[in-house]
Amino acid sequence: MTMRDRLRAGVGAALREAGVSEAAEFSVERPRRASLGDWSSNAALTCASSAGTAPRRLAEQIAASMRADPPAHVEAVEVAGPGFVNFRLAPSWLHEVLTEVVSATSDGYARSDVGAGRTVSVEFVSANPTGPLHAGHGRWAVYGDAVCRLLERGGYRVLREFYVNDRGGQIDRFAASLEQARSDSDSSESGGYRGDYIAEWAAEMPADADVRQWGLRRARHDQTETLDAMGVTFDLYTSEAELVARGAMDDILEELHRRGVVYKLDGALLLRSSDFGDAEDRVVVKSNGEPTYFLPDIAYHHEKFGRGDTVIDVLGADHHSYVPRMRAALAALGLDIDAYEARVGQVVNLRRGGESVRMGKRSGGMVLMSDLLDSVGADITRLVYLLQSIDTTLSIDLDALSAQSSENPVYYLQYAHARIRSLGRQAAARGVERVPLAEADLSVLCGERELDVLRTLADLPDITLSAMQARAPHQITAWARNHAATFHRFWHDCPILSSETDENLRQARLWLVEAARTGLAVALDILGVSAPERLAPVDEPAAEAASSR
C-alpha cells in the first residue's frame, strides 16, 4: 500500500466521521513546497460546499479525526492556508520508499498495470519512402518511441507502426528524379526531388534496375538503418501499395458506399466528412478514377482499429488538418472515435549559426538524421528531442549542439549514473561489501540531502503515470534532471567510502545510491538514453562508454 493510498483512506474515513456523506473528488499530493509538509490534501476545500461547512472548519475536523488514529509514519496533521490538511511524516516513510525501489529494480519500479494488457497501436514517423530521414522526422521518431516505452511501463501492449506511402504521385516524381539524375547529372526537372542523395543514389543504381522498385527499397533501407541507429524499431510496416493490392482499399470503398457516406461530384467521389465534423467534404476518388492518398489511409486506419484498443497517430503540425478528416472518416465508418487519438507536435526549426536551415526533400539543403547521429550520437540526439514538450517549436542550433556537446544535459544525467557505478568499483577495490538490504539500518538516513533523494524517488511512479497519460515524455526528462540534481548535491555533501563515515551510515548510503541509480535507470530507459557504467573524463579522449540501455 502506497503512502498516498494510506492517506487517502485516512482522509476518506475522516470525512465520513465528519458526516460528509457524499465526498467530492479530492486529491492527496506532495505539496510544492517542503515547508508545507510531506503530503497534503485539498479534501476540505472540495467537500466544503456539499458538507455545508466552512473549508477551514472541515479541515480542522479532518485533522482532529486523523490525529486520533494516524496512518503509518504520520507524525503531524496540520491545517493551513484556505483549508489544506497537511501531513508531516517521519523519515521512515522514505526508508520504505528506498526498500520499495531496490526490490522493484529498474525493471519493476514505476511500473503500473493501468493498461491491463490492452493494446495500443502507435503510428509515428511514417516518412515517405522518397529519401532519407531528416532532423524533422527525428522528433517524431524519438517522441513516438518514448511514448511507447511509457505505455509499456503502464501495462499496455504496444504496436509500433510505420505506414509507407509507396504509391501515388510523389513516388512517380521520385522515380523520375532518379531516372533523370542517372541520365543527366546537369539539370533537374522543376518539381522533382533535388536533395544531394538523389545524385548519389542514382549513381549507385544498377543499369538494369527497375528505378521505382529500386528507389523505394533504397529509401526504406536508408530510413530503417537510421531508425535503428537511434534505437527506434517498429513492429509493423504497412505498405500502401500492398494494402491496395490485397483489396483492403476496395473493401473500404464498398463499405463507404454501403453506408451512404460518399457521393459523386464532377466525376469525383467525395466523402461526406463535413457531416462528421470536418470543415468540408473530401475527395476519395479523383475524377480520373485514381484514389487519393486518403482512401487507402482510411483503410489502413480501419485495420489499425482491428488490432488496437486505442489508435494513436503522431504527426507534425504541418499535417494537423488531416486529423478532423480522419476522425470524420472513422466516424463515418461507425468506429468508436474515442479510441482514436492524434498527437500533433510543432515543427523542428534547425539553425546553423544564426541562419535557419530549410527542410524538405524537394528543396534540398536538409539536415539528415544520420548526419546528426554521426556528429553527436544517439543519446544526445534523443535527449535533445525529449527536452521539451512537443507543443513547442523545437529549435536546434546544429553548431551549438556539436560545440557544446560536452555540456549537454544528457551528461548531467549519465554522470550521476556513472558516479554510482564507479562507487561500486571503488568499493570492490577497497574491499567494502554491501550487507543485505534487510540488515542495513536505514534509520540513519536522516540528513536533508539524503531525504531529498528519496523524496524525488517517491515521485517517480506518479510522474510516470502522468507522463504516460499526457503522452508527455518530457515530464520524465524534467524529473530525471531534478533527480540527478538532488543526487549530485547528496554526493557532494555525503561521503560514503571515506574512513570518517560510520559503517552503519556507509551501508545505508550504499543502498541509498543504489535506489537513486535504479530510479535514474528507469527514467533513462523510458527516454531510451543509455545508462553508462562510466563516463570518460572530459579532458581525455572519449573512451567508449559501456552502456546498458
Added chain:
RNA sequence: GCCCUCGUAGCUCAGUGGAUAGAGCAUCGGUCUCCUAAACCGUGUGCGCAGGUUCGAUUCCUGCCGGGGGCACCA
C-alpha cells in the same frame, strides 16, 4: 479570412484550478592532499493585454495583440 498551436526570468524552457511560480544556460564570484570538478555553492522586480467562470485563475472560457504551422482531385 478560417482552423491548429504557442506567448512564463536576458536566452532556452519546466510547471499548477489553490497556499511564497521553478530549472538550465549566460553573467559575476567561490569550492578538488577527499568515492571522476561532465560536479557542488552563492548571485533573479517574470506568467503578452482585456474581460468572464470560480471561495481561489499564470492554469479553464471569450476577445485582442504577437510568433509558428495549415487551409489541393499533393502526401
